[in-house]
Each structure stands twice: as structure tokens, then as C-alpha cells.
Amino acid sequence: MTTILWNDRLVKEEEIHLSVEDRGYQFGDGIYEVIKIYSSLMFTVTEHIDRFYESADKIKLVIPYTKDVLHKMLYDLIEDNQIVDGHVYFQITRGSSPRAHAFPTTATEPVFIAYTVAGERPFEHFEQGVKAKFVEDIRWLRCDIKSLNLLGNVLAKETAQQAGCFEAVQHRGDIVTEGSSSNLYGIKDGVLYTHPTTNLILNGITRRVIMSLCVEIGLPVKEESFTTDQAVAMDEFFMSSTSAEVTPIIQIDDYKIGKGTPGEWTRKLQAAFEARIQQLVTF
Ligand SMILES: Cc1ncc(COP(=O)(O)O)c(C=O)c1O
The missing domain is CATH 3.30.470.10 (Aminotransferase class 4, branched-chain amino acid transferase, N-terminal domain)
Known part of the structure; x- marks a missing residue:
């Protein structure tokens, strides 16, 4: 019971x-x-x-x-x-x-x-990646608080899912902020870009793990915001959250990201993330 x-x-x-x-x-x-x-x-x-x-x-x-x-x-x-x-x-x-x-x-x-x-971990998403949809970020200005007020997030996710996508890529004006329930990252020419931890996004715990994994695998990080145009021109794109871990995003709206399959750096981060989990469970 x-x-x-x-x-x-x-x-x-x-x-x-x-x-x-x-x-x-x-x-x-x-x-x-x-x-x-x-x-x-x-x-x-x-x-x-x-x-x-x-x-x-x-x-x-x-x-x-x-x-x-x-x-x-x-x-x-x-x-x-x-x-x-x-x-x-x-x-x-x-x-x-x-x-x-x-x-x-x-x-x-x-x-x-x-x-x-x-529940099981979403291995199929990890393997194949997911599609996402651009959605205007209409939420309040204290997205750093993990508040029960999730209506903006709910509407963003619903809009994405109605369009057959797994996650929303929210943007304020042309600046990409975060997913409806995840943080977002793009990789271009061997550098990882992600929105800085301001009031406009949640400082994800998985994001913090990923920042340390980037050091571990030698992937330089710029905590700088990027535009929707820059997002679709990234070589790789992925989302992170407690349940999504490191989930590749292979398409946003009609734009394929890179080759339209999970990228090499994303795969390395997934492997490093898996190793962190193993450290916990075998400690
Ligand atoms: C809006 C939003 N951003 C980011 C995240 C990722 O945070 P965490 O990695 O702590 O799960 C979440 C998780 O639910 C979220 O709801």
C-alpha cells in the first residue's frame, strides 16, 4: 500500500x-x-x-x-x-x-x-532524441523560484505537445530562455552555450551537474544567451532536467539540428552523466 x-x-x-x-x-x-x-x-x-x-x-x-x-x-x-x-x-x-x-x-x-x-528512465528519448517547438515565454519574471505557479509552463508544454513535439523551446523576444520543464543548451563549433542563471530561468540541478561534466570531458562553456536563429544553427542541441537527464533535441519546428541525430558532444555528456549515476549507486 x-x-x-x-x-x-x-x-x-x-x-x-x-x-x-x-x-x-x-x-x-x-x-x-x-x-x-x-x-x-x-x-x-x-x-x-x-x-x-x-x-x-x-x-x-x-x-x-x-x-x-x-x-x-x-x-x-x-x-x-x-x-x-x-x-x-x-x-x-x-x-x-x-x-x-x-x-x-x-x-x-x-x-x-x-x-x-x-518508473523507468526514458531510454528511448536518450537514444533517439526528441523534437521541440518554439513557444513565446509568457511566464512571470521570477522563473528562478521553483513555485507551484506553473500555468505558463503548462501552456507551453501543451502547445508543444499539440504540435507533436516533446518540449517547448521558450524564448522572450528572440532570446531562448529554457524549456517548459527543462534547461536548454546548444553546442556550436565545440563550445556549449546556455542561458545564464538569472531570474528568467530555473537554476536546474541537472544543469549544475552538466556544468561540472563539461569540465570533466573538456567541453568549453559560455553561460550566454543565444537567439532563436542561433538555436537552429547549432551543431547540437539538448535539454536537461531531473527526469529528462540529458535528452538530445534533434529538431526545432521544421529545422533539423546538425544532422538531425544526437551529436557527439551530447553523447559524451550522456555517458559522463551515466557515470555519475553509477558513482551514486556503487558508492
Ligand atoms: C522550468 C524548469 N526549468 C528547468 C528545470 C530543470 O531543473 P532540474 O534539473 O533541477 O530538474 C525544470 C525542472 O522541472 C523546470 O521545471
């Missing part, structure tokens, strides 16, 4: 009571994280937990547990559900209060939820 963390308790789903006036439900007033589980271990768990607390700070929400306690709670959840490969999702909202936009004047109890999902 699947169990869920509801605040600091492991319970069955039917035991959970959520208020209709929960601010996460009404305003998206909360934050979340997703951590990948390989061989029952969480990948880059410290980085994800740190980012969870950073997002909380940015919206002035106080998480009522220490990082160590949260870490242990997540491992207990994974163990209880006997997850080998999959992910753990967790979120916290500002809690319940009579509906009003401003923060409640009397203290609310934040509501924390975490649950696990078992």
Missing part, C-alpha cells in the same frame, strides 16, 4: 485532509521539488533540498523542519514504498486561511506533502 508524507506523518492517501482554502490550491502559493531515485538512492539530494529552502526564502515561507529532518523523512518515504527507480515529488504551501491575496496576518501552518512514483 502506497504511503504519502503529510506534514511529518507517513499516511495512506485516504487519511489526508486538505483545506479548500489552502493557499497552494487557490493561489499556487507554495514551492516544490522533484528528486530522481536510482537504486533506492536520491540523486543530488543535498542540492535539491538546498534549492527547496532557497525557494521558500524567496517567497518568505518558513519550512518547519531542518534540512536533515526533511532528508530523513524523504528516505523513510522511499523505503516505506520500496522504490528502486523513480522519483520523489514534494511540495509545501503557505497553508490555509480565508481567501485574500496578501499573506495571512495570523500564522498559518504550512502544508507539506511528499509522494513517490516508480
